[in-house]
Amino acid sequence: MEWFAAGDYELAREVLQRGIAALYLIAFISAANQFPVLLGERGLSPAPWFLRRVSFKQSPSLFHWGYSDDRLLAVAAIGAGISATLIVGLPQSGPLWLPMLAFLLIWAAYLSIVNIGQTFYGFGWESLLLEAGFIVAFLGSNQVSPPLLTILFLRWLVFRLEFGAGMIKMRGGREWRDLTALMYHHETQPMPNPISWFAHHLPKWFHRAEVLGSHFAQLVVPFFLFAPQPVASVAAILIILTQLWLVVTGNFAWLNWITIVLAFCAIDDETMRMLLPWLGFDTAFPPTPLWFDVVVIAVIAFLLVLSWRPLANLFARHQLMNASFNRYHLVNAYGVFGTVTKVRIEVIVEGCADERPGPSSEWIPYEFKGKPGDVRRMPPQVAPYHLRLDWLMWFLALGSPDSRWFQMLVVKLLEGDGRTLRLLDANPFPDGPPRWIRARAFRYRYSTWAEHRETGAWWVRTPAGTLLAPVALPR
Incomplete structure (x- = not known):
């Protein structure tokens, strides 16, 4: 089905698959280093105690069949190993089903960790990583053109991520409406970085411009992700630039990095050739097997059904922030810093x-x-x-x-x-x-x-x- 293919997004697929895999690698390394201490057999909030209180149906995890710190480290090591192969592109160069299987395996492995992680894993970017990993599993391999439906659903993810954050701010503290939020944020954010001190001391007019830029990037720009090219690419680049400023001025785990990676779903190859003319890649693909088309259509249809509650949440008076509507962390609601701490x-x-x-x-x-x-x-x-x-x-x-x-x-x-x-x-x-x-x-x-x-x-x-x-x- 030629209409089903998005041949102009080959480089976007490379960035999406390898970038998401890199963030999974970091997440698995983080789990290996911290989970046993925080949530292990002798941790601060022991996972075995939690597993005795919840069922698999309530919180799906491989560890319902038995938890030990050694098993946790094994799952993290396997997940990190598979992620590393995806970063270098080995599964993508193989059969069509291989990268799909690889991403679903690391998604299931990390889901097993997140679902028993309790308070220590109660962050919105955990759900974001899980949702992104599940979707990019259906981008195909180097043997076929990137599926258009998968590309479009990734844009829907970026839209929910950005527009949801913007709506949370508009419904939240007055500081976002009177443009003073970033006069406090660089100082009171959870974990400042080396540039935060300098950013805080920028003029007040600059901080007001930061807030205006944030509102524009989150409330206006996301709608243009669905526009024809090159408008969609420009919208994605604007999102990337705003996220890079957040990377420079704060420590928000992989939240900003994964947003940058996901935004590439709207940047077509022609735009990438203009920005990076030295990069060469093949955009001629053989026909996609029917079985893969059927799988992608079925998966996207399933995800669209799950999209109803997150869509309604975007326009709800009492909008939920960083909420998962199902135990598999698929099609979630996002949004951060509805209010900014002043002290x-x-x-x-x-x-x-x-x-x-x-x-x-x-x-x-x-x-x-x-x-x-x-x-x-x-x-x-x-x-x-x-x-x-x-x-x-x-x-x-x-x-x-x-x-x-x-x-x-x-x-x-x-x-x-x-x-x-x-x-x-x-x-x-x-x-x-x-x-x-x-x-x-x-x-x-x-x-x-x-x-x-x-x-x-x-x-x-x-x-x-x-x-x-x-x-x-x-x-």
């Missing part, structure tokens, strides 16, 4: 080795890999890697209702648990665990240019209360 509160965890802490006792802070702590440390660049514990510490400071994991973190620190300590930047008690742990809240703000020149500090902080009074393990 940054950081929870600083400290330990004391004294038998009985007093006014003169020394309390030594635990530094995390990504979240602010030491005021003289420049915020690091960690994205697209996802530091899950650091992100939850930001939610904890906002008053997250689920803090059981934090109670277990305190216990692990009092025990001197080596695996937990490896999630932190350093162990301030190398000779043995502290006797006491406490957690204090501080109001953090960026230093001014003058303060930074004088002290070298990136932050200025003032005490804002006590989250956890000193506690010790019973003896």
Whole structure:
């Protein structure tokens, strides 16, 4: 069926397949490094305990047939291995069914991890990665032209992602409507990066322009993804440019990176030849086998049926943000930062080795890999890697209702648990665990240019209360 083929999107397919596979690789590496500590057999929120409370129907996962940390690492290793082959294009150069099988395998493997990940995997970009991985499975191999229906459905995904985020903002805090949101955001975002401090100190008129640009990119541009070329390509490039600014100024795991990759679904080969004339690729393909056409039509039809609730959600008065309407994380609702925090509160965890802490006792802070702590440390660049514990510490400071994991973190620190300590930047008690742990809240703000020149500090902080009074393990 010639009408079914999108031969002008060969390079887009290469970017989509390899880019999504690269993000799966990062996700599996992140799971191998962090899941056993956070959610493993002796984790902060043990997955075996969760699996005893939910059925496969409620939360599909391979681990319903038995969880162990070794099995988790095996699944992550297999997923990472398959993702690596997709990055270099090995399955894509084989039979038509091979890349489809490879993507469905890593989708199923990561779904098994996300569905038992509880709070630590409750981020919108987990669902986004799962949905994207499932859809690109039906882009075909190098032996056939990219299916037009798959390309169009990927545009529908980008539309929901961008327009959903824009509508959340318009329905959210007043700061998005009066154009002041980005006067606060660079300072109060969950995990600033090395450029965030400089972005915050840009003029107020620039921050207002940032908000206007965000509204235009999320509320207007997405509609043009469905326009004829080259308009659709221009719309996709505008989305990519706005996402690159977010990459430069913050750490949002792989959210911005996957949006950039997905936006390529609207950039045709002619536009890519204009932008990158040195790239050559073949756009002559033999006829697509009928069986593959039938599979793609059936899958897209199924996904369109699932699209009803996300579509209604976009225009609902009480729009849901980052919501999955099915347990397989297909055709989800997206949107972030409906409101912007005006004041940054950081929870600083400290330990004391004294038998009985007093006014003169020394309390030594635990530094995390990504979240602010030491005021003289420049915020690091960690994205697209996802530091899950650091992100939850930001939610904890906002008053997250689920803090059981934090109670277990305190216990692990009092025990001197080596695996937990490896999630932190350093162990301030190398000779043995502290006797006491406490957690204090501080109001953090960026230093001014003058303060930074004088002290070298990136932050200025003032005490804002006590989250956890000193506690010790019973003896």
